[in-house]
Amino acid sequence: MTGYYDYTLVAASFVIAVLASYSALYFGAQLVTLEQAKARLWLVLGALTMGTGVWVMHFVGMQAYVMPMEMSYDLTITLISWVAAVGASGLALHIIGKDRAGALQIVIGSLFMGGGITSMHYVGMAAMEMEPGMRYDPVLFSASVVIAVGASGVAMFICRRLQSIQGLKGTALQLGAALAMGVAICGMHYTGMAAMIYPENAMPAADNLLSGDWLGAPLALVSGVLILIALYASANDVKQRRNAEIQALEESQRVERKALYDSTTELPNRASLANHLVRELARSEADKHAFAVLYLEVANHREIPDNQAEDAIAALARSVRAALDGGTYLARHSTSAFVLLVTNPAHDKHRDMYQRLRNLPTETDGGVTLELRAGQSVFPNSGRNSRMLMKKAMETLELRKLGLASLNEEVKSADYFEARSALPET
Template identity: 45%
Template sequence: MNNYDPALLVASFVVAVMAAYAALFFGARLHGASDETRWRWLAAGALLMGTGIWTMHFVGMRAMPSDVPLAFDGALTTISWLAAVLASGVALKMIGRDQLGAKLFAGAAVAMAASIVVMHYLGMYALRMSAPPEFHTGFLVLSMAIALGASAAALALCRILQKTEGQKALVLQFVAAIVMAVAICGMHYTGMMAMTFPEGAVPAAGNALRGEWMGIPLAMFCSVLLASALAVTTLDIKQQRKRAEAREQEQQRVAELAFIDSATGLPNRSGLEQNLLDILARQDARNHPFALIYLDIANFRELSARMGEESLVAVINEVTESLKEHLSEDALLARYAAGTFFILVPDNQDARHAFMYKRLRQLDKRIGTEAMPITWRAGQSAFPVTGNSTRKLIRAAMVPRDLAEIGRFTNMAADPELVLPGQQRYS
């Protein structure tokens, strides 16, 4: 290749890299895409990848040394472009399948390689010289083998990339594109050595495409086309991801609202029960005792009758904030009903909760004013002493007790009235 045009050689390799990158890029997008999106990615990918490979071949042919100005037959050149697009479409469609067995993989590689070979030699025939071409059997077979290897490598690399995400995927995609580009260029220049024209042959007078347009101008046009398409597609993917993330966040917010009290922001009844279920589902649940403390505003109906809705919500929020100030750091406060709260206390016998229990016993004095007195009903249950299910523990906690008993668990026992059929009774 000492007499080849260096600038055109470099240009052909750059176009090959961009075409290979486009193939990998669109191949990865096809995996898991919806039917409508899949056909859009497939059409765009086949067009861009096929045009890129086709451009690389013609720029490469323009790089070879020639004593006469080159010209190409318009029909054969167009057919060779269609073959490249078809090869790319077949490859991308196979890449995008969720399952690709060995036989189908081999068939896809052969189909893609055949289309590339057809594209290359049609492009060579598109020169339409005054003398027929001469073939070198060894290089011909080698070029076909390289085409097959490049096709198999492209399919395999795309399948690997479909399972890779983040920065690693970008690096791997770029490296893979270079490997594919080397294989594509290897096939092309081997194919050019396999098919040569006799010395003194000149292009046919009827060739419509002038050779000067098939070198740097074509390479520049294709490079801009590929770069623009990839840039636009990248932006589109980012926007789609943002929309998907926004939908996911909204769905998560809606799901969370099902477990959150809208007025106070505390876990609601469902939120409390879910927390209890999570604790009880642990394999070592019995090694992690906890207590439920029930606090109910006994005069809630009276307060609601005297106040408007906004004022009542404001009072509930004030009560909520006051209760939070009374709690240990790891205790969970939940609003179970309009005027009812539960406190979930992990490791309830630990001394760290002593100050919280002391303050809770004084709730009647600590929360409320003379103008707005608040009286409390209280109760408590402890796992596993008074129950071993969510329903049992909540029901046991709602049995009224004196405020002075809050936090005192030494004499607690299961209430036989609350033991459900088939459950073990604890004493």
């Protein structure tokens, strides 16, 4: 007995296979990132989506083969074939969703999943209950099993590899993998169809309840819509989770910034300065690196009206920042003072910076007059810890005395000049 293929339904079966494959890859890629309770829900949803898709693809492919008689199927056996497809899909997704799945787990999963797909296919074929019964070509039958197991293994391997890839690249790779899996699934199905040998005058059992008319295009359409709805709902859930992660990260950064940065000047605050100074001391001890601590304060801060004080400090911070050389660290130490860390401070390259600092404006746009004083210390001559360096720097003098001349008085010892000469000229 011979028939022919309706290529419209063949194409429809391929589309369903691709959608089912994409849903499997999509759900599998998300399982690792989910908490346990939600992972179970997605595992069930993924198994239903993929399993039903593969099952529908099978019956659409069956209906694509047009026979001389009307095809029908036993309801109970057909449902058993659906359970086999969903169970195999669930097992595969469970293995894929593990934090660690080595080669042995993937091989075992491939055998179970391939066996489940093969069982679904041949149980679905048996649902026709032909009289006299069908036979199978052993070579093509074996080939269909190998294709099912191989396709399952490739699918699971690809899904594991795609779990770490996000964004457009991940979507493109998932789509390409789904197309390849769709070809493999259809290859298995149509190889199995080719293995089937119909006896002459064979007919489906008269008591079969499912007509082939319901297992072709209508089932393909309904299944395709359901898969797309599941993917849309899942994608929306992923989007919400990612938005929540972004908001949590932004909140964490906001809290961290609030803890480490001054809100008025947006400069590092005293806590940040302390951390930076400790790191600078450790680095300097290791490579004989010299640096200066400059302390700049508004001596008349208490005389400035409260409603103008912060604006005046913010204006001063902008002026100080504009005067600095690249690489100079600036932080707000207190309500009335700033601290600067200057690398290789006695180098002539800083001469213009010191001049700009000495010429900082003392009148703000709000009409406030600032009385600025400054002090400085040098590592290692003024001290080898942050307390000693800060104590020395806080011995402030008139701003006009800030600069290389006072630094040279501070760094007369030979060890500092040796360290200075070892630094590259920049």
